[in-house]
Amino acid sequence: MAQSLNTTVSFQTTGVSYLGIGGKVGKFLVGNRALEFYADANVEDFIQIPWESINQIGANVSGKKVSRHFEIFTDKGKFLFASKDSGKILKIARETIGNDKVVKLPTLIQQVGRFFKPKKNKKQD
Template sequence: MAQSINTKVELTTTGVFYLGLDSKVGKFLIGDKALEFYNDKNPEDYIQIPWDFILKIGANVSGRSIGRHFQVFTDQGTFLFASKDSGKILKIAREKLGNEKIVRLPTLLQKIGSGIRNIFRKKNK
């Protein structure tokens, strides 16, 4: 049986963890010690990311709305999640990590625009 490392849970919600081309539906447990994700089909298939190991969390923000997807950056890699309650998750993460570790990720159009600018910069050199 999977054992949570949190002693107090502040939010429980459903969501998705994306792993390459595969995705896993499960539950988030956001608590005092870590961000945890447990797979619905197999509770032994879980991810526990302690707050101390998180370098930053990024989400797409357009206007005042936060997208469903967010990325957790650690020294071990990047984890991509989605949840209908991503705003609540990010709010709790901001309390645990601080404002400087919650960042805005570039939108798809911003990524395309920077790629085009980089192509023209290389040609001008």
Template sequence: PTYGKIMIGDKGFEFFNEKNVRDFYQIPWNEIDLVIASVIFKGKWIPRFAIKTKKNGTYTFAARDPKRVLRAIRNHFPADKIVQSLTFWQVIKRAFRRKK
């Protein structure tokens, strides 16, 4: 994993690593399709969140205070596009349903 700073601005989401200049992500709001939060213990713990873009795939991030980051994202991005990821049991259940 790489560590860096997350900045949320009017134009988009930005991640940069001060130690490695090449480790830099800048994603405009109009390029983001979904924000997926991994929610555990009914929202008491959010270990990571992912940003799914329209063209370039999914980027996963972890923050010291992910709730604060997600609230800041919600100020610039529609709340209906911020969703919870599937739980472990939902993934297992989905796998068995597809086999039938």
């Protein structure tokens, strides 16, 4: 049986995990020690990310609207999730891990724009 890392849960919502092939629908538990995702189809199929292991967490922001999709960067890799309450999850993460680890990720248009932007040549001495 899956054992939660959290002793208290401050927020619970539904969402999707994009780990592996296809998305898995399940529940997010945001607590005092970790961010956890438990799949609805199989509770034993879970992801537990302790707050200490998160290097960065971020989402696309346009104006004041936060995207449904958010990414978590750890030393083990990158995790992609989606939730209708991603803004609330990021707000709790900001309070827990600090303001510097919660970032705005570039939108698709910004990424494409960087690709076509001319590179500046550095003058050699």
